[in-house]
Amino acid sequence: EAQVTQNPRYLITVTGKKLTVTCSQNMNHEYMSWYRQDPGLGLRQIYYSMNVEVTDKGDVPEGYKVSRKEKRNFPLILESPSPNQTSLYFCASRAGQWTGELFFGEGSRLTVL
């Protein structure tokens, strides 16, 4: 089954404790992206990757890091989480063309205390 898998789905952590949210897709998609969803703001892009070793900042990259060492994986790293990073996070992938639709993971709800 074609899918984007995120882990963990739910996480409560404390300020400053590094965490990684993993994302993996099995569709051989070139493009992957991370979004955060906050009430009233829709989905805002954090980082995206056009292919292996090619990443770039989205609209709200502060406090986040990403890497793309393999085509299928695109982890999101919070080096020192803060309460304003409490949010619902979505990973998405897409075949290379910019005209295609995004396939989303199920979301990861993160709470930073």
Place this chain on the structure above:
Amino acid sequence: AQKVTQAQTEISVVEKEDVTLDCVYETRDTTYYLFWYKQPPSGELVFLIRRNSFDEQNEISGRYSWNFQKSTSSFNFTITASQVVDSAVYFCALSEFLLKTSYDKVIFGPGTSLSVIP
């Protein structure tokens, strides 16, 4: 600059009523794509439709229909004879290719929360 506006934050309708969700976008490009996604209470995001800027034909898929009007920069979504299962948050999104970076940019609207009451 790109922008997507969904002015209706929340809508409530009674089952079997028709409902239209508005989407207004801003872009300087002549080539772009518009999308609608659905987020049911379970939280996942589901693709509904894609429309390119050169195709202004309306589209109908079952009870769903979309009206794209470039003259008003709108891409509205209508659900006919709404059902409880249509209760969800609906997002409109705009995708355009940025020549400056050779990458594309996808912007989402803030979403409209639709509640269909039995």
